[in-house]
Amino acid sequence: MTPVRVLAVASEVYPIVKTGGLADVAGALPIALKAHGVEMRTLMPGYPEVMRKVAGAAELRTWPDYFGGPGRLLAGSHEGLDLFVLDVPHLYARPGNPYVTSEGVDWPDNGVRFAALSRVAADIGHGLVPTFVPDVVHAHDWQAGLAPAYLHYDNRPRPATVMTIHNMAYQGKFAPELIGAIGLPWHSFSVNELEYFGGISFLKAGLQFADRITTVSPTYAREIQSDEGGMGFGGLLRARSDVLSGILNGIDTSVWNPQTDPHIAYRFGAEDLTFRAANKAVLQQQFNLDSSDEAPLLGVISRLSWQKGLDLLLEAIPTIIEQGMQLALLGSGDRDLQEGYQAAARANPGRIGVVIGYDEILAHLVQAGSDALIVPSRFEPCGLTQLCALRYGSVPIVSRVGGLEDTIVDIGETGHDATGFKFGPVTADALAWTLRKVNTAFHNKAAWRRLQRNGLATDVSWRGRAGEYAALYRGLMAARA
Numbered sequence: 001m002t003p004v005r006v007l008a009v010a011s012e013v014y015p016i017v018k019t020g021g022l023a024d025v026a027g028a029l030p031i032a033l034k035a036h037g038v039e040m041r042t043l044m045p046g047y048p049e050v051m052r053k054v055a056g057a058a059e060l061r062t063w064p065d066y067f068g069g070p071g072r073l074l075a076g077s078h079e080g081l082d083l084f085v086l087d088v089p090h091l092y093a094r095p096g097n098p099y100v101t102s103e104g105v106d107w108p109d110n111g112v113r114f115a116a117l118s119r120v121a122a123d124i125g126h127g128l129v130p131t132f133v134p135d136v137v138h139a140h141d142w143q144a145g146l147a148p149a150y151l152h153y154d155n156r157p158r159p160a161t162v163m164t165i166h167n168m169a170y171q172g173k174f175a176p177e178l179i180g181a182i183g184l185p186w187h188s189f190s191v192n193e194l195e196y197f198g199g200i201s202f203l204k205a206g207l208q209f210a211d212r213i214t215t216v217s218p219t220y221a222r223e224i225q226s227d228e229g230g231m232g233f234g235g236l237l238r239a240r241s242d243v244l245s246g247i248l249n250g251i252d253t254s255v256w257n258p259q260t261d262p263h264i265a266y267r268f269g270a271e272d273l274t275f276r277a278a279n280k281a282v283l284q285q286q287f288n289l290d291s292s293d294e295a296p297l298l299g300v301i302s303r304l305s306w307q308k309g310l311d312l313l314l315e316a317i318p319t320i321i322e323q324g325m326q327l328a329l330l331g332s333g334d335r336d337l338q339e340g341y342q343a344a345a346r347a348n349p350g351r352i353g354v355v356i357g358y359d360e361i362l363a364h365l366v367q368a369g370s371d372a373l374i375v376p377s378r379f380e381p382c383g384l385t386q387l388c389a390l391r392y393g394s395v396p397i398v399s400r401v402g403g404l405e406d407t408i409v410d411i412g413e414t415g416h417d418a419t420g421f422k423f424g425p426v427t428a429d430a431l432a433w434t435l436r437k438v439n440t441a442f443h444n445k446a447a448w449r450r451l452q453r454n455g456l457a458t459d460v461s462w463r464g465r466a467g468e469y470a471a472l473y474r475g476l477m478a479a480r481a
């Protein structure tokens with residue numbers, strides 16, 4: 001195997017900083033790639049959490065003035081991840097969420113903050129760190145979208161570039177005046193380059209100039225080439241369809257392992273699911289639900305946003321009640337949805353349980369104790385919670401979109417290797433209809449066990465998927481040799 005060196009560029013990396021699935025991927029992929037002969041190092045901003053957690057950070061480079069203040073590039077590691085950290089306090093030394101203020105508004109200088117990250121990525125691509133000159137620069141989402149653009153405009157020999165879209169809805173749009181401040185040429189403000197509805201888009205920059213574009217499932221790769229799914233970039237992606245592909249995400253099966261999970265009440269293996277009942281009892285307690293083994297317990301772990309379709313589930317609550325089911329929802333996000341679910345819990349004590357917040361530990365218990373996990377997304381690039389559910393014997397109920405379509409086999413598609421329930425169109429009625437079907441299936445113990453066993457037998461790890469990334473990198477290197 002030819003060794004390959006890849007610089008990944010990501011604005012969040014699990015287990016250091018996480019707001020969503022991007023962090024999970026950025027944290028798991030480098031480790032899974034080792035078995036495929038790929039040496040991946042990840043460049044991320046030096047937020048306070050990063051500066052606290054990254055051990056043995058060695059200073060590689062200092063700048064007296066990096067985008068308006070002193071900056072340093074560090075190399076360090078954390079839990080098996082090799083990291084480059086861009087420590088620029090005036091840009092990143094801010095507590096809390098990496099993108100928004102404590103009031104939930106975007107930091108006004110996000111354009112400069114993430115241009116700075118991409119600029120140093122391009123420089124590492126050009127050899128800034130002589131001990132690690134990458135063959136490929138792999139940019140994740142809009143925060144890293146300028147990395148392929150800087151490499152393009154620098155007009156020097158450069159590594160190959162890959163741009164991965166984790167969610168088309170986040171496009172990194174800024175005013176055109178930013179172009180000068182971040183050192184891009186003014187001619188980049190044109191429709192075939194960075195211009196986007198009168199401003200510029202960092203995501204567009206990546207999509208225009210990366211050698212290859214990937215997204216996190218084959219179905220989402222098709223969906224984003226339509227005008228609706230492309231959210232403004234359908235035309236661009238159709239034009240670049242020859243370099244666009246979908247590679248499914250995996251999950252970290254050492255973190256998500258019901259046999260060793262320290263966060264669940266009772267551990268269990270695939271062969272013996274009896275302890276699930278004990279986890280269900282604890283979950284019911286924690287969500288103030290009636291203790292009942294017979295009531296199917298539906299779980300949700302999600303951001304509460306329009307994308308996730310949780311307004312549809314709210315509409316379907318009368319069906320949950322009428323069918324004698326229970327709901328345990330863990331999530332945070334849109335105020336209307338939070339209030340809607342809290343009101344539903346007040347109106348249906350013992351039947352609807354809601355915890356508003358982000359709680360990694362409780363998420364594990366929801367997976368271990370729920371009978372089924374609902375993901376009713378309007379669009380879903382890949383989705384991770386349904387993969388965890390498969391591994392924990394919670395049967396996924398998902399909408400027929402994106403990665404949900406690709407990772408779950410519907411009970412109606414085949415009698416033998418079905419793993420869950422898929423519904424479409426993505427409406428409250430279709431969801432309610434499916435919930436009735438779920439209830440019937442739940443009370444057929446043999447059929448339900450089969451769904452659980454098929455789920456538990458599904459490979460949701462990174463092993464094979466990392467191999468697809470390794471093949472992509474090697475393909476790019478071969479094309480340039």
Ligand code: ADP
Pocket residue numbers: 019020021022024301302303330331332357358359360361363382383384385
């Ligand atoms: P997205 O990145 O769009 O939010 P994904 O399904 O790709 O959706 O990834 C979400 C990740 O965040 C999963 O690992 C999930 O378990 C976790 N998560 C989402 N909401 C919560 C929450 N309220 N508490 C704990 N974990 C959560």
